[in-house]
């Protein structure tokens with residue numbers, strides 16, 4: 506009987522550990538796709554088959570799914586009890602003695618992500634400027650999460666997992682480059698105030 510209980514609890518612990526690792530990796534993929542879709546909708550890309558609101562809706566829903574996966578990731582790591590990580594360690598960066606730096610990055614990324622999601626939910630109340638300022642944190646959240654996964658993950662040494670990280674990094678790099686090019690093009694197209702008809706130039710002379 507006692508042996509049976511021990512075997513069952515060992516299997517449970519193993520299942521929790523697998524779940525913690527799998528949910529972390531799936532959350533990483535979801536976060537990547539969420540960031541890419543956010544950029545796609547900001548750039549304003551759309552086609553006849555893929556309207557802009559589709560990118561926006563998917564971006565929003567995937568971010569919530571990502572949060573659910575992170576909740577599972579954290580809950581299973583805390584419940585596993587194999588390493589000294591408590592609930593507070595999930596929200597206070599660099600508190601746990603276990604792989605302090607790398608796990609601390611995970612806690613930092615989690616805080617940033619929650620800030621981004623909460624301000625998005627309150628967007629109407631806090632105004633577009635404040636929302637946008639906080640939303641920029643999403644860009645910081647992604648590389649911090651990548652470093653967390655690479656540094657603390659058991660599976661980092663596995664080839665397929667390394668490939669997954671490379672694909673995620675490639676997707677975000679292409680999307681960010683696209684965003685920068687689009688921002689540069691938009692800046693070139695927008696005429697300076699002094700060049701606008703009927704506006705005063707810096708010299709004080711009203712332009713025709």
Ligand code: HEM
Nearest residue numbers: 526529530532533595611612614615654657658659660661
């Ligand atoms: C933005 C939120 C987070 C994401 C996307 C994320 C993602 C990941 C990923 C991808 C891994 C590597 C999994 C593997 O190699 O098997 C990992 C590992 C790990 N994460 Fe997170 N994580 C996040 C937040 C957290 C938080 C807040 C904690 C603190 C409780 C945490 C604790 C850990 C631990 C202890 C590991 C090592 C697990 C192992 O033994 O492989 N993570 N995480």
